[in-house]
Amino acid sequence: MSSPVSHRARAAQTARARPAFVLAIASATCALIVLDTNVVAVSLPSIARSFQASFAEVEWVVSAYMVAFASCLLPAGALADRVGRKRMLLAGLAVFFLASLGCGVAPTALALNVARAVKGVGAAMLLTAALAVIANTFHDGPARVRAWAVWGTCMGVATTIAPLVGGVITQWLGWRWIFLLNLPVCAVLGWCASREFVESRNPAPGPLDAAGSLLFGLALASGIWALIEVPSNGLVSWATGARLATCVLLSGVFVGLQRRRAHAMVDLALFRQPRFVAAVLAMFGYAACAQVMMTFLPLYLQNAFGLPAVAAGLGMLPFALAMVVGPYIGAALGRRIPPMILLSIGLLLIALGNLLTALVASGERYAWVACGMIVTGLGAGVLNGDTQKAIMACVPPERTGMASGISTTTRFTAIVTSVGVLGAVLAARTQTAFLTGTPLTLPVRAALDAGFLSRVMAGDAAQATEHLAPALRVMLTTAARASFADGFAAALGVAAIVAALVAAGVWLLAGREEVARVRGVVSEG
Structure with a gap:
């Protein structure tokens, strides 16, 4: 005492x-x-x-x-x-x-x-x-x-x-x-x-769940490892299959462990509430389809447009500034629209922005790309605070710490998963576009070693082509930039589809109930 x-x-x-x-x-x-x-x-x-x-x-x-x-x-x-x-x-x-x-x-x-x-x-x-x-x-x-x-x-x-x-x-x-x-x-x-x-x-802390933390981390790392190495190993290779199987197995063990623990790291009973599932799903969709662009947009601006680092940073400002404006739009809409409907609208804005950017990504016209960034950024801004609030609103006050942990973990798990998935799409489409769009003459075949395209996608086009004749260097660099733009467009197309599907899932899980409840209140009034 x-x-x-x-x-x-x-x-x-x-x-x-x-x-x-x-x-x-x-x-x-x-x-x-x-x-x-x-x-x-x-x-x-x-x-x-x-x-x-x-x-x-x-x-x-x-x-x-x-x-x-x-x-x-x-x-x-x-x-x-x-x-x-x-x-x-x-x-x-x-x-x-x-x-x-x-x-x-x-x-x-x-x-x-x-x-x-x-x-x-x-x-x-x-x-x-x-x-x-x-x-x-x-x-x-x-x-x-x-x-x-x-x-x-x-x-x-x-x-x-x-x-x-x-x-x-x-x-x-x-x-x-x-x-x-x-x-x-x-x-x-x-x-x-x-x-x-x-x-x-x-004063009365709960027990530490070291085993649950380890299982969750290993499962996540195995899945990301599999996705990132897909371009090198192939989707149906034994290495990819083994890593994905390990991810599924460890995830299953983690869920089983959480169900048996009296003081679980994650209270799985929360996932029986449709509104909670919808809110977590919205957080995942927002992070996977919008926040992940903070990783891929700089690569696109430097690889496809050949911009230096400072110019690429400036080029991302439309997306970042729209994210700052978005919460104010969300707050204004939130006074008139039920929370889950607002989440669906934000996800649809992200889907639309990604789709617009995907359609113009290969045109090398920055103004149009910036317009798509703004739409995506507005949707991301609407969701940035509202997803967190929606998750917290579904749990009692004494569980807000755990709910906040679930929210933040969902956000960063979505980002890292999306980096793996969209990165695999980007790499696969870039390789296909390069091989189909470049005449594979003998000098070109001689210039293409196993890691050439991978280094170009990483932003190392100058050193990857420095040993080539000037004319061949210019041709391959131009082809690589155009191919990367195609790959980026394909990745954004996938992100747009995922965002739209998540918006539909949020609507089906909780949005319809909110609309019915609002109509009931209006009719009673």
Whole structure:
């Protein structure tokens, strides 16, 4: 039992805490994660050129981070409740610092991807701890509403500027500085947090589900590994089949384990509620079909248009700015439209935007591509906050922590899954378009080694063709750019179909009930 002295000390420490500074530090920590998640995509072609990396290796720069991040979010939240939110955040900053250093000095693509995976673990520790600190500092009332509004604004600004920041650093300092500049930021945040944060923890924490976390992470990694390697191994190869079978087997074991546990990491009973399933499905569709564009758009702008990194970052601004405007449109519509109908509308906007971009992607006219980006960005902005609110509205207050974990895990699992699926579509279509559109003369056949097209897709066209005669180099580079545009269009077409199907699923699960309920209320009135 705690002594009266300890209670007085904790009360005095809480009184000395400055909520505005706590909010600023926690929001800056989350913004650092958002920046690191989105800023890397612009640098992928530069990374490919440094390591002469294949398209699959470049995909792993994103996927290794996302798999580790998504796998560790739920256990990191439980661990923060047990060991203390402040201690968890400081430990996360230390892991993030060391992993950033490892990324910045990585000698090979494999070393970079391993460091990125460690960085994803640190990011999960940081995000869960920072969110818990905000929730523990601002308990209720207008102060809590303002705190989450400030936090949301910081996230929106970080998302908007990330492509441009990545382009500037990559082009003017080099891609390694994207990671090395995290070091002083982590040091400053750690010093501020150690001074301003008050330690807090859950007095009755639930048990840690280490086995569930491990099974979920391994299942996700196996599935992504299979999808990313499809262009190299083939869809029906034994390697792809073994990885997919492992993913299914581990997923089944994970579900069985969660059903038997008294304090499961995921309460599967929630998935018996159609509204909860619809909300989670909407989150998956939003992240898989819109947020994933933060990975592929920079590659498209640099590969298909030949833009430098800074120009590619600027070229993504229509998408990012539309995401900032979208929530205001969603808020206005939400006063007149039931929540699940609004989610369906947002998904349909994403489907329409992806379809428009797919139709003009091969035309090499940026203005039309920007129009498609804006439509997709508006749909993404509508869904960005409303999916989270819809999920939280389906659970009782005492389960909001777990629901938030499910929401965030769904978001990043969708992104990493989509990177694998859409990356496989992009690679397959690019290869087909290149082989059918390029005359395979003897000089061309001699120039095409096994990794040529994969390196070109990763953004390494210059080094992949540097040994060729000038005329042949120009022909193959032009053909490769046009083929990549075709592949990107095919990937966006798949994303549009998925978004439309998810919109229909959300409508069938919950949208019709909401419309019927609204009609009933109107008729009774």
